[in-house]
Amino acid sequence: MQTVKSFLARHRQLFLTLLVAAAAVLTAAWAGFDLSQRVDGQPVYEIVNDEYSRTVTIPRAESGTDSATGLYQPVPIKAGQRIYGVRLNLTTHNWAFRTGTLFAQLLDDSGAVLAQGSLDCITIRDNTFADLIFDQPYTAPGQAYEEEAYDFSHPSATLRLWYTAGDGWDLDHLLGIWMSSDEGATVTRINASGTRETVRGTAAFQYVVNYSGSWSKLLSAVLGILTVGAVVAGFVLLTRGARLWQVVLACGGLLGLAFAVLTPPLVGPDEYTHLAKCYQQSSALLGQPLADENWNLMVRPCDAPWFGTQTGDIGIFAYKETFEHLGDHGCDGAATVSSAAPLTADSINNTLYLGQITGITLARLLGLGFHGMLLLGRLGNLIFYLALAALAVALAPKHLRGIFACVALLAQPLQLAGSLSADAAVLGYLFCFTALCLALRTRPARPAELVGVVVLAALIGPAKAIYLPAVLLILLIPKEHLAPRRSVAVCAKVLALVLAVVGWAKVNLGAALYAARDVDTVGLTRAGLALALAAAVLGFVYWKIRRDARKRNIFLGGLAAAIAVAVPVAFYKLTHMWGGLTPEQLVGSIQENGDSIYTYSAGYICRNLPNTIKLLLRSVSAQGAQWLQGVLGTALGEPIVYPIQVSWVLGVGFVLVLLAAALPKAGETLPLGRRTKAGCWAIVVCVIGLSFFTALNWTPINYTTLFGLQGRYWLPVLPLVLALIHHNRTFAVQKDAERGAAFAMLCLTSLVILQGAGLYAAWQMPS
Template sequence: MKQKLTIRRTVCSIVAALLAAAAVWLLCRWVGYDLQLRVGDTQTFAILNDDYSQVIDVTGEGLTQSMPVSAGQTVCGVRLDFSTQGTPRQSGMLMVDLYDSTGTLRGQAAGDYLNIFDNLFTAFAFDSTYTPAQDETMTLHIYSVAAWDGPLGLWASTGTVDGMPLLVGDTDAGATLALQMMTDNAAQWPTTLANQLAPVLAAAAFAAVLLFGLQTPLALTVAVVGLACGLAFVQVTPALVAPDEYFHLAAAYELASRIGGQTPADEDGNLLVRECDAPHFGTRSGEIGILAYKNQEMARRNEAGGPDELTVASEAKAGQGSSGYLAQALGVRLARSLGQNFYTMLRTGRIFNLISYLALAALAVALAPAGVRGLLACVALLPMPLELAASFSPDTPVLGTIFCYTALCLRLRSKKAVWWEKLLLVALGGLVGPAKAIYLPVVLLCFIIPVENLDGGRGAVKGPFGLRVQNGWYIQGAVLVLASCLWISANLSELAYAARDMNHTMLAVGGVALAVLLVLALWLYAVTRGDAKKRRAFRWGLAVVVVLAAAGSVYALTHMGGGLNPDQLLMVKPNGDSLYTFSLGYVFRNLPATAKLLLRSIPEQGAFWLQGMLGTTLGEPIVYRIDVSWLLGIGLVLALLAAALPAQGEQPPLGRRTAWGTVAILFGVAAALLVVVLNWTPINYQTLFGMQGRYWLPVLPLALLLCKRSRCVALRRDASRGAALAVTACTLLTLLQGFSLYASWQQVS
């Protein structure tokens, strides 16, 4: 009976997966069809002659118009301004033929008279495009293939434009047609690109439903489904449009050069690149729209690569590479070694970054205790982390590392640590410190692990001041010290900049005093711990010292450093932004103004932060606001809540005191993030500048874990697998709508 049920489940799962894949395939085809109708006629034109002061009739022999074309300029068609003199044409066909300088036919276009209107430009797209290798003068032959009654003319200039004579039959008309050259057009590319996306999305839907039905490990689901969705993001996100991707590409490119033993920069600090890559390196986000999609895909297919020789200085600056770009740099290194072109190199670097993220995310899900795996899987499969992973963003190794560290700390709450888990805990904690400055408080998660789970059965040993110290405390201390030291080494300059208008000597003295007080408190605890009355007095004394120290610190910080004078407060840049941004000194001297800034920011930007965390705002939001339907955002929030709510009888993964400690960690991350964002915000701004929802992603699992302690709402059974499937469905729909919005951007604007 059990074998029959297993076979039935397998068959049903395969059928359901096939139906899901078919549905997604059909949805992709619909998106392609809809896009073809909406943006299939997208065209760009170059004006050759904008003077129209007379009408030249189209005779039986037709008109011949010369048209100069520059080398490398693609000719897709032309646009002509017609005059029917108020009499609409009933039937017939007008032809436009394109000939090169040797008289060879290079393209033909036909226009129905029914689509020709009086005093309006009409476009004629050639059946094939032509790009001359050198400057040449081409000719257009405009003629009718059927006789008609009444006049049909074209607007032209009075007088001939240089190099553009117009012939009526064999006679020079002494004029030049009002003419625009079509330099690009969408043609069938909306359908083509949607058809390319369909197999990847269908594979993601098939894998998600099949693995859900077969109840496979969630780590496998994250790896397989995440790979399929991530590869779709690689295709959907246009080149250099992911958050700050042009900057991250330059950093990864530099690191790839260093890995290859090459000199990455010239004497002026400009990044050296291959000759074939130089035109694509800049300091702004890439283009979007259907024509951008088309041109990037054609360049990926047809553009020549080149040898891995750094011969051209780009606009980008060197000195930005770090280990956070290792995976992307390895992809760039491989593509350059194979002589691939720029867009193939970009795609390879994206894929390497995606694989590194999925490896860490799958490891995190595998390490997590059973009650938390579904929650981590849902967060890992959100659109935002997958979009970041499918770009050059260095946030993905940070995400994966913090996910693994969080999962390991939760794992060791309920089991004794073996040797490799202890080493992994120290290594991951050390990596969290320098990964990104704002996530240092996450390192404190090691203290949610019961110290006896880290002891290894050795018991307590003699420590400072004669105290008996358990071995687990040394491991937790090693994590904290390693992370702190690496954090300071990586972020000391940024910390000094944040405190640029404060007295650094007083800050150093305060830090030393704090360290002395901690040592003194430890010594007093060792002295008083054996006497209940002394221990009570020690606690009351410690509380008084903490309150006085806090009050004194606030007073000192609010009166430390020089403030800005009235003239400095009025200094602004040409764009109207203040010359000065919020610093720690300015914040402490202006606490009410800072509080008002935050209170204004929450209602005005809160929804945007949520969208950025979930991934329902795609691309670089400061440049392009690609917002998908708010229904998808609601679906993602509900799915996350379903994975976070406890099942009946489930033991919460966090105790009460641990939950409060987790809240403190979240507040610590929020405070660090606020300091960083304030350093970007000019002092004359009314809301925060540069706050992105994706900065909350690494601590999102911690925030959702607090829901596991809910006593008001509980589910009958664990819904995390279904929630992961729902997140995947919303991610697929986000990809489809995002592709449609990217492609139709030029039409919307």
């Protein structure tokens, strides 16, 4: 017994690793099995002839397929059409088969077999359509034309049907097919004896134009290997003392690749828009024409069909098409076809698309098809995000690295990184900037870090309008930590803020002016100048009387009274500036889709504060759960289009893991002071407030809830929120939980991927 205990103790790590691997493999295997049971073998039909009024007996052969026995139905096939099988309306004459096999062959003019399939007769039900799936799909020659109609007067192939009896077959029992009474069409029936006869009419049948087959197994295998690899690798790295940034880089890469495979084409958040921007910049790099005379984006011929819709399809057939065409190559790299996507007139912030543009350009140089190009673009985005996320974890203070690692491995950031979304780069920039600012509160900056904090501030400014307040984190860095010379530190902070504001104004000033389109700018400017002048005068007066206690008290009392009067007056002026919309304008603003042409603007909000507050309160109750899902990543793809939501249990798990990573260890020093924490909370509130204001600008005034607000907009400040929770003085843990939290995050994100595959693939499957 002692020997066994000693053996187990020596190999404890190995056994735990094997246990984790076994659990991960079993979970992935079960998810794959469950998916295959739901989506495999699903057909898509196209009606060829749906008129029938009588039945005709299908000839029975003695055995096999050697003879010419069968019912021969001439059939038309569209040019370029792929056929996976046929669906026939059969009759068993109120009899249940126990044995026998129904065969079908698709023959050309010379009698050569183009495709063939069989069906066990025991599955046939009386007066019910039954599927015969071919062993291999058949694709008709020629260019496909979807509008082409089936023409029985010019058949392009012949469908041969016959069946054979098995042991125990009742020889008096027959199998038939429903047919129309069309006198102008004929089918030929050759019996087992060789007797040939002609029958008037056309069989009732449909083509199986798509078939899911067993494609789910490939999807499950790819996702299973990636998720199992991430969980096992994470367990090994975390238990062997690897650094957290290494875990983010290795395991985040595997899970991000899984998301790149999991998300169907153009289903990622706003992916169509991001694709058009990246494609445009790629064409500029390659020296290709950007637009036609109508200012529509020029694309390669193989890419043109994908620029006709703004949202991709989901379901098992979307995965099937992706895997079938992922290896396409030899595509013409010249952009010679006009697409439905308009050319982006505004300047594109290329710093948000470095990875995507690189991947798409490389794919076009290699001649890859659309799906290969999309995957390389996603992988370029993923690599760029992982590099920034790992850098953020490495830069963060030691006691906060678990927070940044867990946020980086959260499902939502990895989903964004595994698509073409520009939000991945935004997250990377803000994660690095936040980590660096928090780290430099406790230690002096290296020269590279001094440059880095300025560069990151300059990148954040034009990234997205709502994140400009986050640049103020640079003010939390003590001057002596930023640079040895005080003047250099001050210049660095001023330069960072100026660059951020200039970049923000260059990209977002137009949108900001539009949001304030109905504000009394002249009145506000005058009020601002008057307020500034009054502040200067009051400051001068206070400076003169500051040493006289009696005069100072009188001054402060008068100032308080003036403020008490000025605030209601200012509030009244703001809520009554200009006249607003007339009833005629409100009625006439409703479009055919029911939306008003007017949206919430700064002036409308001020004039209608009660309605705005009501809308916000209704939005919190109606959409709050969706916002939380958007932060965590438990809502996949573009939630406005497809409500793909994984189990709420996983969402609860994510919240608990983030809180576990955020709680400090007992006895840990808290470097953030009260004023610093207040400033950080103010930054968070400003970012969230700006996100609400931006969503209001998208919301028609006749809506009762906000339009377009998503929780992922708050992800960039999530590490800062968790860092503030970490510096609480109420709750703590006895043992550091950052490594356990990181492993739990890997497991939860893997479960999101596995469950998401089932939700995506089984979406709107036929019953």
